[in-house]
Amino acid sequence: MNFNIEIPHSIDELVLTLNKFKNKNYRIGAGCTDLLMELKNNSASNLTIINISQVDDFNFNNVKLSNGNVDIGANTTAFKICENENILENYKTLHEAALNLASAQIRQVATIGGNICTASPSGDLICALMALKAQLYIKNSLGENREISILDFYKGVRKTDLKHGEFLSHLSLNSNNKNAFKTKSGFIKIGTRKSMECSVVSLAYHIQIDKKGNIIETGLAFGASAPIVKYATRACDFLIGKKIDSLSKTEIDTFAKLVVEYASPIDDIRATAWYRKQVLFNISKSILEKNIEK
Amino acid sequence: MGELNKLKVIGTPVPKHDGKIRASGKAVYGHDIKLKDMLYGAILRTEHPCATIEKIDISKALKLKGVECIITAKDIDVNNIGYKRDHPILKSNEVNCERDEIAAVAAQTKEIAIKALQLIKVKYKVKKGIFDPFEALDLNSPKINSFNSGKFDNKNIAEVFKYSHGNIEEEKSKSKVHIKRRFTLPRVTHACLGTSNISAQYDKISGKLLLYSSTQVPFLYQRDMAHALKMNPSDIRVIQPVIGGGFGSKLDMYPFEPICALLSIKTGKPVQIIYSRKEEFLASPTRQPMIIDISCGADKNGSFTYRDIKIIKDNGAYTSWGATTPFVIMQAFSSLYKVAACNFEATAVYTNNVFAGSFRGYGNPQATFALERMIDLLADELKMSKSEIRLKNANFKGEITGQGLHYDTCGHKECLETVINKSNFNKSTKKSKEGRYKKGIGLASMLHVGGGAKIYRSDGCGTTVKIDPYGYCTVISGSNEIGQGSETVLAMIASEELGISLEKIKIINTDTDIKPWDVGVHASRTSFVAGNSLLGAINLLKIKLNKKAKELLDSKNDDFNYENGCIIDNTEDKSINLDKVVREMHFSEPNELAIASYFYEPSSQFQDKEFKGNVSGSYAFASQAIEVEVDTYTGNVNILNVYVAQDVGKVLNPLLLDGQIHGGILQGIGYAVSEEMIYKNGILQNPNFHNYKLLTASDIPQIHFFPIETNDKQGPYGAKGVGEAPLIPTAAAIANAVCDALEVEFLELPLTPERVLKAFNNKKKLIHEF
């Protein structure tokens, strides 16, 4: 592992640095919890790490409210997300995903931008952000901006829509539907250990319910069971208009089957495809079952 | 020895002697050693687990700037290692497992050494390996280890252990129920946080070799190293830096150690080898995987009648001390719970897998798993309660078992009763058919040596104790510290007996040139053997001190109390400072040192050819009741409560004891539910913590610990060994609990979420099967 380091201190400097290196071999590093692992096995020469962790910009490093939406800077750590009251109250799925990421030590440095851009099929924050249909904001080396929904961002195994010279500046979560009386929002992570665990299956759900108990908006995504984190559109649509408290066993099963239809897991060292599908089915059911013990 | 009811230091929660330097990062581990002109060594291992080596070309690597030395088998004049001497240090003609060492480099930096390895070209002729011990036993299979002694009928058998007592056929005819099963146990690793390391410094002028090594057995290691290198053992000095975890992994000497010495001998410079984490997974030893066939029975009253056991152990390509685990395994089968007859046979079979070594429990977790699962099955068959059948057959004080173990003290029944009561084991748990989470509870006991184990010519330990003219005490102990806390316990004993405060006690225990002989840290023996040895030395020293005190105090007494730095004559109400007594000894006639040495040899016996005899000075017992909740949606086993009662003889230090219990149980839980080295054709698929599921602090369940004090008169203050015990029954109790929760049977470990879910689904014949 041998590389040079560039350390921009502001967004403007970051843009200039990207411009300077746009034709060279560079990588962006935030918390570097993914990047270092990758570089350990890969000794490319003439590599420059553009270390963005020193960028001193409030919006880039924090969660903030803007016109009712919540904006989260790409450099916000998992720890800060866990601590944010607004996220805990309104987007519990993201709170729980961040709280279950790795370990207390890693959460101090691991960023949401790193999680999104690594594009791991088991990325926990990606999964929650998909259920929340987050909007991503991207800047390039000329300082130009564009936006894209996280649902359109992933192009294949560890491939994103991000072009050379671009970086993720922040993302935005829409406020919950104003008719939403309550939300059923959470994140289920399945693995063997209670911490330092990479999801074998994960499921993020964000279901909004009106005063009468009708399901009015849904978002559901799962990880580690396909080449990318998957959004289960048909399962989400299936629930719209139904009453949360009077779903039949058949309806719950149909919903869970619709989720699993999006899965295309493989057998690997952590679990077989069979296990992943079976568990995805079971935990999908579990979120709608009334008497969820625990 | 101080009177038990008046102990001041023993039994109190004294924090670890070396706790502060470890917690503050100041401890010097092998990884921290930097010697002048030191080179960095690295080892080239085979690319194939089974192949012939046709050519090794080191020419390119030699040309790399910064490379100082490269060795292959043809460059060295050495003996094979391993207790069967079946293991070449560097392999020349053939490679037989994934770990095999082919060449080694010493270079100016670690990076250069690794680069040089990449430049060494080896031409292999790949052969089909044999990874299944049953296939290896097939007469048509090729001979795997060409150094195999050929002592046995089959060319791939490395070792056989046979044992029996009682009349099996007669007991069978008395039995009402018979159960027969095959259990399969996985390969797991110690995962020491400090990876394997060694620094070797050869002095060309004196011809002496200095090794900074993490071995658990420095004196045996010195001898093994000398044999390997064809040197005189006394020309080798072994210094142990702070050790980052042992758990049995450092009982054997491995090829990387003489390799490092050879690189130093060749270059005349110090050389250091430190494993990366990946190398640690690949190349450090493991627990023995084994297949246990067992049949056993009980009569109509639930008394155990017979046990018939056949074990096939995957020895891997070479033989380590791990092959001798049947010593301990047969103890569990022959002597845990009363049993009238036992037949036992264990065969270690060479394969092209990596070789296993010694690991905390030494075969006992495997044996206890099989045995305690069988007891549950016997109870079910007899429609007897699982607690009653165990209590009925529990070992007792005064028992001499079929194997000849003498239980002078025995807390087995009390351990069982304690965990049965505390866990509410007998409250009828009606299993609900519906519902996602299912609770279960399991019970298991264990028996382990608690006073050393006489498997070498001596199971002894030497100690020298001295007091200086300032009243400080130095204990030079043959035993060593591997993190378990033996330094602390020794300091506590010295403090108790000599009335010297703990800060004034120094423990010297890391240097073979200084310390007296000891067999090593294993078999949960250190507090027992080194503790007794220290007590013996203190007794001798007190004879000298008492004599001088009597003279100085002008006292009629011969017996004195040692308290607060003073020697006290209670009957005449006189006292004198200890340091003053020492000064008077040194500086006035007849001028002698306040120093004494003692060699303690436990009263245990060597076992005879049939493996019968009282092999330990004392025996430890423990029971665990473990409550689990199984998630039938995911197969995850959540450990709710662990109730542990352990016959520790006497609690020497409750804090350190708790540490052993917590660590052991977590290791046991890992063995039960998560840890497994996964191999595909002899190649390890998960050489990292990412996929090797070592548990972490967040996985520690509620542990309720109840020490049982049986005050064994052989032990220091009545204490027995405690180190290995907490891990031994854990997997068995958890497996029993999971079987109880789901009403399905498991025959293998670990109970991973996937295995559990599959078993549950198969039972329920679930409709949505994928």
Ligand SMILES: Cc1cc2nc3c(=O)[nH]c(=O)nc-3n(C[C@H](O)[C@H](O)[C@H](O)COP(=O)(O)OP(=O)(O)OC[C@H]3O[C@@H](n4cnc5c(N)ncnc54)[C@H](O)[C@@H]3O)c2cc1C
């Ligand atoms: C022990 C361990 C446990 C882990 N456990 C989990 C877990 O439980 N769940 C989970 O989801 N992940 C886990 N991870 C993965 C990792 O910690 C997360 O993905 C983390 O969020 C990555 O953030 P980072 O800041 O460290 O990213 P970095 O490593 O700095 O970057 C990751 C990638 O994103 C790119 N990148 C970073 N920021 C930007 C940006 N602003 N714009 C464009 N590209 C960018 C980098 O170039 C790089 O390719 C674990 C990792 C480790 C080492």
